[in-house]
Amino acid sequence: MGISAQQVKELRQATGLPMMECKKALEESKGDAEKAKEILRKRGLKVADKKAHRETKEGLVGSYIHHDGKTAVLCEVNCETDFVARNEDFQEFTKKLCMHIAFADPVCVRREQLDPELVAKEKAIAEEELKKVPEAKRAMAVEGKLAKGLYAKKVLMDQEFMHPTYEGKTVDEALRDLVAKLRENVTINRFCRMKIGE
Amino acid sequence: MGISAQQVKELRQATGLPMMECKKALEESKGDAEKAKEILRKRGLKVADKKAHRETKEGLVGSYIHHDGKTAVLCEVNCETDFVARNEDFQEFTKKLCMHIAFADPVCVRREQLDPELVAKEKAIAEEELKKVPEAKRAMAVEGKLAKGLYAKKVLMDQEFMHPTYEGKTVDEALRDLVAKLRENVTINRFCRMKIGE
Numbered sequence: 365m366g367i368s369a370q371q372v373k374e375l376r377q378a379t380g381l382p383m384m385e386c387k388k389a390l391e392e393s394k395g396d397a398e399k400a401k402e403i404l405r406k407r408g409l410k411v412a413d414k415k416a417h418r419e420t421k422e423g424l425v426g427s428y429i430h431h432d433g434k435t436a437v438l439c440e441v442n443c444e445t446d447f448v449a450r451n452e453d454f455q456e457f458t459k460k461l462c463m464h465i466a467f468a469d470p471v472c473v474r475r476e477q478l479d480p481e482l483v484a485k486e487k488a489i490a491e492e493e494l495k496k497v498p499e500a501k502r503a504m505a506v507e508g509k510l511a512k513g514l515y516a517k518k519v520l521m522d523q524e525f526m527h528p529t530y531e532g533k534t535v536d537e538a539l540r541d542l543v544a545k546l547r548e549n550v551t552i553n554r555f556c557r558m559k560i561g562e
Numbered sequence: 563m564g565i566s567a568q569q570v571k572e573l574r575q576a577t578g579l580p581m582m583e584c585k586k587a588l589e590e591s592k593g594d595a596e597k598a599k600e601i602l603r604k605r606g607l608k609v610a611d612k613k614a615h616r617e618t619k620e621g622l623v624g625s626y627i628h629h630d631g632k633t634a635v636l637c638e639v640n641c642e643t644d645f646v647a648r649n650e651d652f653q654e655f656t657k658k659l660c661m662h663i664a665f666a667d668p669v670c671v672r673r674e675q676l677d678p679e680l681v682a683k684e685k686a687i688a689e690e691e692l693k694k695v696p697e698a699k700r701a702m703a704v705e706g707k708l709a710k711g712l713y714a715k716k717v718l719m720d721q722e723f724m725h726p727t728y729e730g731k732t733v734d735e736a737l738r739d740l741v742a743k744l745r746e747n748v749t750i751n752r753f754c755r756m757k758i759g760e
Contacts, residue, residue, distance in 0.1 A: 423758050425758060427636075433622045438754060455631075560619075560640070
């Protein structure tokens with residue numbers, strides 16, 4: 365079936381991806397724009413997975429200083445090349461991530477950085493609450509409870525990105541989308557959040 | 563002896579201290595401006611010592627972001643009141659302190675925060691080098707060697723303030739001068755320095 369130039373253009377604007385990829389996705393979805401977006405998203409995640417082990421030595425230290433000077437955030441976001449570090453999408457992501465951190469107040473970047481004692485305590489609580497779940501499924505149910513509770517509250521990667529641009533996505537999902545778009549591995553190395561009186 | 567209004571004015575400009583204090587110091591030094599500065603400085607240190615135990619819950623998170631976005635610093639500087647947090651001298655100190663940290667790369671704010679193993683190692687080296695010093699004086703000599711070496715290199719408070727405004731002063735000395743001027747305790751709580759590629 366024929367895909368119009370207008371359709372391709374609209375999908376490009378929505379996703380920021382190259383023309384040929386948008387055209388192929390639309391052909392695959394038989395012209396359905398929403399399906400095409402889903403196809404591109406899945407393909408993007410594959411790209412992100414493939415890039416995930418590439419070394420990131422370049423990057424940017426993003427910052428957000430609240431206007432009253434009482435709250436401030438730095439976040440080191442790494443990429444493979446300085447070319448990407450100067451890319452507008454990369455810089456925007458970094459800036460918005462710092463704003464997110466200022467408001468959402470995570471304690472660490474990744475789950476494995478959480479205090480093991482805290483995780484053990486939360487796990488014990490979840491296991492108690494889910495003791496009626498058949499044993500074969502319990503571990504997964506407990507993990508699910510932690511994901512929605514502790515991790516979503518305290519772990520940057522698992523938090524919902526508090527910015528309209530990334531509505532409904534976690535930080536991890538927004539990061540994977542960025543990787544897919546930039547075609548380069550991007551990692552969040554560390555952040556620092558200071559607030560007077562905390 | 564008579565002190566002219568011009569002398570008082572000049573001393574005020576040099577020190578930023580109140581007129582009456584400048585006048586008194588000039589009377590005490592019999593009109594010698596340099597001696598008067600020294601008198602004010604010593605008085606200031608006494609003031610700083612008196613204020614040192616007052617609680618500091620207000621303050622500012624200072625920041626310095628290098629223009630290339632590859633180096634950034636936050637530093638939490640605390641004071642007693644929000645009035646002082648909005649004072650120009652306080653804000654200037656905070657800003658310049660962040661610039662200093664970006665360039666001088668300290669590892670901690672105070673000596674007691676240094677890695678104890680590192681301190682023990684440096685102490686052992688100094689003791690070996692100073693073994694000909696009489697035992698009664700050796701501990702002090704070792705401490706002096708550490709102060710000029712390890713502490714001056716790695717500890718923020720002991721570093722020479724890398725800014726023309728504070729030439730020849732350590733960060734600790736510049737901080738005490740600020741306390742004397744503001745008449746309020748000021749403390750450096752913590753800093754965070756990020757540099758891409760480090």
